[in-house]
Amino acid sequence: MIRIPKMRISLLFFFVAFIWNLPAKGQSDSQPNIIFILVDDLGYGDIGVFFQNERKSLNDRSEPWIMTPQLDKMAMQGAMMTDHYAAAPVCAPSRASILMGVNQGHAHVRDNQFDKEIGKNHTMAEVLRSARYTTVAVGKWGLQGKGEGPDWPTHPLKVGFDQYFGYIRHRDGHEHYPVEGVYRGSKEVYQNYETVQGLDKCYTGDLFTAKAKDFIIKHQAKDSQQPFFMYLAYDTPHAVLELPTQDYPAGGGLNGGIQWLGNAGKMINTASGEVDSFVYPEFANATYDHDKNEATPEVAWPDTYKRYATVNRRIDDQVGDLMQLLEDLEISENTLVVFTSDNGPSRESYLPEEYVAYTPEFFNNFAHFDGIKRDVYEGGLRTATIAHWPIHIKAGTVVNSPSISYDWMATFADAAGAPVPVRTDGVSLLPSLTGKGKQEPSQVYVEYAQGGKIPKYAEFLESHQGKLRGQMQMIRQGEMVGVRYNIQGQEDDFELYDVTKDPQQGTDLSSDREALQASFKAAALRLRVADAQAPRPYDEALVPSLEIRKPKKGLIAKTYDINSPWIPKLSQKAIANKKVNRLAVQEAPAKGNLVMWQGYLDVPEDGKYTFSANRGESHFFMRIHDISVLDGNYATDHSPIGSVQLEKGLHPVKIYYLKETQTPSLELFWTDQEGNKEEVPAGAWYR
Template identity: 55%
Template sequence: MSAQQVKGAGKVKQPNIIFILTDDLGFGDIGTFFQNQRKKANEPGKPFTSTPNIDRLAAMGARLPQHYCAAPVCAPARASLLLGLHQGHANVRDNQFDKALEDNYTIASVLRSVGYKTAVFGKWGLQGLNSEGPEWPAHPLNRGFDYFMGMIRHADGHEHYPKEGIYRGAKQVWENKTNIADKLDKCYTADLWTASAKKWITENKRDKKKDQPFFIYLAYETPHAVLELPTQAYPGGGGMKGGVQWLGEAGHMINTASGEVDSYIHPEYANATYDHDNNPATPQIAWPEVYKRYATAVRRIDSEVGDLLQLLKDLKIDDNTMVVFSSDNGPSIESYLKENFAANFFQSFGPFDGIKRDVWEGGVRVPTIAAWPGHIPANTVIKTPSGVHDWLPTFLDAAGSPPPVRTDGVSLMPSLTGKGKQRSSTIYIEYFQNQSTPDFKEFDPHHRNRKRNQMQMIRFGDTVGVRYDIKSHNDNFEIYNVIKDPQETNNLANNKGMNLLQSKMKERVLQVRRPDTSAPRPYDNELIPPALVVSTKQGFYWQRYRASSPWIPDVSTLSSIAKGIVQEPEVGLAGVGDIVVYAGFIQVPADGEFTFYLTANSAAFLKIHDSNVIDEDYGYNGGEERAASMKLKAGLHPFKLYCRIKNSSKQLLDFSWQGSGITKQTVWSNMRYN
């Protein structure tokens, strides 16, 4: 199905899409976000690095300095990207490395459904715990990708020379379902993924019989983990004839698979010195080798970005390719080498406090750039907050389709293009880790050595609420204005007039999430508060939409073709392919736990507040009763029940509940509207 078939989108020329995700690259590591300011200040005690190609990408399009990852560590952050869900809904949370990514819509599968060819290069780590392979349940080929070249297992991404395994032992590299690691002599992985992606793009565009738009997820596992060095300088030129190239010869798979492994330091850093004691009277000393390595790894990614941009230009597809660059979380303090590594040497966390595994801004604010010539104006700065789960609906919007209703994201196209009204993103993070924020002198004393444990973050406009070491839901949020106070030094929680915002944050974090028994939280058993609705009447709203997407769509950007108020559902009013949405309030008579039951012979989806409660869309064949429980306070709770009509037979939509003195019965009689 092409995007042109999706109602409400209009005819579009679908762009190619490349999403580049780096690993543990801090907000402050990129020139245009922070390092250029550091360079300009020219303080001898503050070393700096350069990223000229990434800066050029930013100048071509938009910087998103208010962009957040989904979690401050890789597996859940990447799962949320791929699923289009924040951490209140994603099935991979906390430190669940190698857990199988949920079998549902992914950023690749939805794009493939609207005509895209899809490929992933690099780090996966979401395959399921069958360590033998290759039939992992959540192999990329089982989650919407047509082609895979990379490392399936999480720990394999800690070594950047997979065959030699010079620091962490030999690792596996898979092309689709074949382990090719034994052919990868001297292959530095960042070069390997780039060369492979270049080959795939070139072949895709040369195949005129299958001239499809493409989506590439280029998931570097650098600069994190073992800070290994390339074999040699990055080949000049870039693009079709220069840069790294795929040779395809066992033992010499890419053109940089020669020379000495772990040997090349970028010349800008090889002899770099700094004022280590901030005393101009003493001689400067050389950068410690671990920081030369880190700077070289970051610069290597920069070279690879430039190489890819040149390829797009050579193939004459640069004007119709959207390139997004980001990181999975904040900077790390891990080198996996004997020499310690500290994220404050280059101040990789930028103007914020916190690193990887923190929900302070430095752990979750990530350097993000989006470029699409002719669509995203050059040198744009997006000032509104956004999250990684927004990319799934953004890419579908660019392709001409509404996203699945289950997504937590919103399209960023209005902000990126300057056309249309931007909907607000939901910025919500929950995470557990039993260590502490580092004791960096750059951090506010209140943050240093702060015990993490259960953490939570939510953002409203310019204001962020943060909780560390949560013991119960009664714990107050620390509240910061992160525009005026990006380092989060001035806690506003005790200021006059903040009680209402504190209450709103505590209510909202219960209304946007679903508990997950594999990642228990101290607030899982809290009763979800009702909406503040004063006057209501018996019944509920219905609206009908026309959309040909293969999923139940988020209808917020569609126009209804009919609407009304009813006492009972009237599914029969809709035609085949139509979407009917019932909305209003469920009147909960008493505090307690309630189980909701839903049966349909079409696709259906239930939201209560902004929680995804029952999914009968993906993989649902009709007729099966599905159930879910929620702990609710007495009062009026907003709901939306979506139904997609698949056939012309008489429609079944049985929606029941029980709990707190209610025997199993229909919910419809307890519906209200205002």
């Protein structure tokens, strides 16, 4: 099959983008509404402007294509993010990292831990609610923890959302008709803590779109002066390739498209007709050159691929419907909409045996890359991502700097004027999107474990086909990506690729990049903490120390004035700073209510060190390198404890303390692997 060269943006694209970028009336400088649209298992190659339009332009009849006109329009009006990554190559950990704003080395949900509680910490919704946003989650969740109903420990209503409608359980998202359960049995949809009845013939993609539109319409009628945040998580095209009941209703927006009716048995206006029946006309009779021989007649697409194309096109219609609603309500100019996927394309279809098994090879859903869902090569992680915010994001913007999905918490907080918790591993992407300010580099790091092998697809390089997965890691720094598969220990080398020149990752540069190899190995240990429920072969490896020329005794204590319910990630200048001999609140500058000590910790011997702190009822946080070692920034009613393997020598450290009592004080302890506990001595601090 043909490998399509990397996309070039045409002059026509930029002309259309210029026209769409003309200023609109009614522009507002207030906090924007924010809609985060997350689809399930959509490949980078599924979207027209990212890949499928190229396939069509070649007109190779052996290479079928799918069109996505609404998403193409959204991209042309806003920003295409060509080098955006998912936090993990499978749904639950990917979504957990998005909502918590942290990489997989810090997330509570890792690997294949479906339905596990998301963790007790700040979520994207809580951050935005602190900035007076109304928050709503619609669609697939799968991060609720053990229990039922109100007992679920991290039900959306318990982690910052004011309203919820959708599938709570991970497994329910495999079926797209809650009542009829065509292929996977009936499932439960929840409105807050209650199951919803009367969802006959409701195709979930339509159902979630209708509920999202209904929320926006009612919110604007009642609370239009209050911004809203919507987490809209579709369960398609993931899992069973079920079809809608009928064609998409005409018009879209306020008076057309999918509509919420709210009547049992007729909840939405497409809850009629025949379940699992409708195929878009352009696919129903589609044919292709199956044998690459123009002399023989073309054959019809297998029904499996007609189904996939219809599901994909339905998503396109649903997004277009939602975007039209924003126009109709005259809130498009002040609404930031992000469209992305949780990971790369899947080869799952969950159809009966009489159907052809689905393979991403038919449409090349993986685009220019090798790898699919559950891989950490580009095809498993690179996502076709679009950001739309008229006036603020210029039409025709193409962002090709690397970014990752846990950057969205910091980005949305920046747009909303909210403080983002210091714990986050993400950065605001607004400078890249708006062209204003300096873009801080994203920290792109992924770890994952999965049995099985990379599929032996003909489009994939022979060196990748059938490769064992096992324990995997991926890091990107600039144009370079480091990848490790089937890791046996920390000494295993990274494969190193310049993905700007080699997106298929065919030329491993590791043989002549010794310094870069060492840098990647060190970074892999300086970005994460071990998790007993997701063990790694490098968990016991020592985090390497730094060579610092002529360090001086003591620390730098900086103070800040903040107005935040938690310790924020700092971007402003300190109001005071002082060289101090030890970690003591009394020695820090008196001005300001937040103290941040910065310097180096001198570790006396190789080994495991466990840190703890007495900090009263004050917020507190500690990083060593980029490792979140102690997090007392969410709850102040307990003393945090954190362990890390450290090499002898100097390690960079930042310690934050929010002065919230009349007699603020802080004591930091370490316990070595022999069990000896002591307060970290003044002689251990350097600057």
